[in-house]
Amino acid sequence: GNSVTQMEGPVTLSEEAFLTINCTYTATGYPSLFWYVQYPGEGLQLLLKATKADDKGSNKGFEATYRKETTSFHLEKGSVQVSDSAVYFCALRDYNTGNQFYFGTGTSLTVIP
């Protein structure tokens, strides 16, 4: 079946630190991969996506590369800001199951000045 596993949180970093949030997946087919972000009190927003192996999604300084060989889609940012404090969700969408989304459990990030 399909599933997404994210590193457990919460994660606390100082401003300008390097961020990595690990995400691995299991899929029956060839999924598209996503990172969504949920800021406090708001809904989920698409942060970035990649639709095939070796694609790199990027947005707002965040990057993630679709690694088929390791079934991973780790989220990285070189220098985090206080405004990046949020919950980050890794997700996959599998064409073989009607394009249904499967979300990870979310990783809470707090950036302190």
Added chain:
Amino acid sequence: DTAVSQTPKYLVTQMGNDKSIKCEQNLGHDTMYWYKQDSKKFLKIMFSYNNKELIINETVPNRFSPKSPDKAHLNLHINSLELGDSAVYFCASRLTPATEAFFGQGTRLTVV
């Protein structure tokens, strides 16, 4: 303009009551969803509606019933509320199943 809007944002109610959460999208999307986010932030799909037809029901108790009066609205009715129903419920929509999903701000339901 808000793309996907939910009301109310907060809902506190007693066990046994019946309540509804409304969702509207102004994006012209064909597919709408309801997700439940539990206290551990885990998101689980509850329902999917495509052109007013239910296409997914992920073993949700029949106390939960989605109602879609038109393509732009997908309301969630919950009967005989239980403590375990306390969660944040998110509405979402997509143009097609193969495109990006847009989420509402969520409705925090607390059952006391």
